[in-house]
Amino acid sequence: MAEFGISAGQRVAVVWDKSSPVEALKELVNNLQVLTGSEGQVSVENINQLLQSAHKESSFDVIMSGVIPGSASLHSAEILAEMARVLRPGGCLFLKEPVETAVVNNSKVRTASKLCSALTLSGLVEVKELQREALSPEEMQSVQEHLGCSGDSLLSVQITGKKPNFEVGSSSQLKLSIGKKSPSVKPPVDPAAAKLWTLSANDMEDGSVDLIDSDELLDPEDLQKPDPASLRAPSCGEGKKRKACKNCTCGLAEELEKEKSKSQSSQPKSACGNCYLGDAFRCASCPYLGMPAFKPGEQVLLSNSNLHDA
Numbered sequence: 001m002a003e004f005g006i007s008a009g010q011r012v013a014v015v016w017d018k019s020s021p022v023e024a025l026k027e028l029v030n031n032l033q034v035l036t037g038s039e040g041q042v043s044v045e046n047i048n049q050l051l052q053s054a055h056k057e058s059s060f061d062v063i064m065s066g067v068i069p070g071s072a073s074l075h076s077a078e079i080l081a082e083m084a085r086v087l088r089p090g091g092c093l094f095l096k097e098p099v100e101t102a103v104v105n106n107s108k109v110r111t112a113s114k115l116c117s118a119l120t121l122s123g124l125v126e127v128k129e130l131q132r133e134a135l136s137p138e139e140m141q142s143v144q145e146h147l148g149c150s151g152d153s154l155l156s157v158q159i160t161g162k163k164p165n166f167e168v169g170s171s172s173q174l175k176l177s178i179g180k181k182s183p184s185v186k187p188p189v190d191p192a193a194a195k196l197w198t199l200s201a202n203d204m205e206d207g208s209v210d211l212i213d214s215d216e217l218l219d220p221e222d223l224q225k226p227d228p229a230s231l232r233a234p235s236c237g238e239g240k241k242r243k244a245c246k247n248c249t250c251g252l253a254e255e256l257e258k259e260k261s262k263s264q265s266s267q268p269k270s271a272c273g274n275c276y277l278g279d280a281f282r283c284a285s286c287p288y289l290g291m292p293a294f295k296p297g298e299q300v301l302l303s304n305s306n307l308h309d310a
Helices: 022-036 077-086 112-121 137-147 191-196 252-266 304-309
Strands: 011-016 041-046 060-065 087-100 125-134 154-162
Touching: 011 022, 022 041, 060 077, 077 087, 077 112, 087 112, 087 137, 112 125, 112 154, 137 154
Parallel strands: 011 041, 011 060, 060 087
Antiparallel strands: 087 154, 125 154
16 A cells, blocks of 8 residues: 555545455455544545535545456546546545557557546646556456456556646635835925916906006007918919819819809800710701811800801
């Protein structure tokens, strides 16, 4: 029992299954009771009933499963997770299980590496293989009888793992070394400077205080209405063709719009809309008969003879 590290006062759970010899189980329990003493406790649990047990979290210091000589126990992921749940933080799990030395398809028995991975996935740390040895005749018979496996590739491996030093779902308060900000100290105010910038209601009635009318601060030039041309932007209306700038605010855009509307109203309106195309497309009463074609929108001046003939 020295390899399991059992000491007085510990709570130990021994997990067995139908392949475990009864006499070997009793002998193991008696030895554990001697080691734990009167202050400790040894519980015996069937592996098939472990999931239905009413054990609380962190109930045992040590759990031993499959270590009974002559037994051949296989541990599912649910069984390993339940063992990790009932272990106290820092507690140890010792299990023994037959493994395959090579990957075999459709085999119930896992390899040693997959068994170690299963213990790690259940939440245990420091998972390591303690020893590996050939199956005894009793264990080989138990494997063939209860697991239906046989072959020279089977070995018995003993693995251990520890539960982390915290419980799942536990919380702890973090102490952050953030110093408190020192209160800001305002600089002292000069009484003489404060008096210069203070104006109270009593000062308004004081005859020594001269109040200036705001209109007296304006010059005669400030009262004159500015010329609209002086308010135009430098680029507004520049170039050969007068064009208002974008977002014009000087009035040039409105002025150009009025000029455009006047030029359009001064030109005669076309009834057919084909006057500028030439005589081949004009109607019989068109005032542009006999004149060459022109561009749409171009201003066309009619002579007195043309007006008389029309």
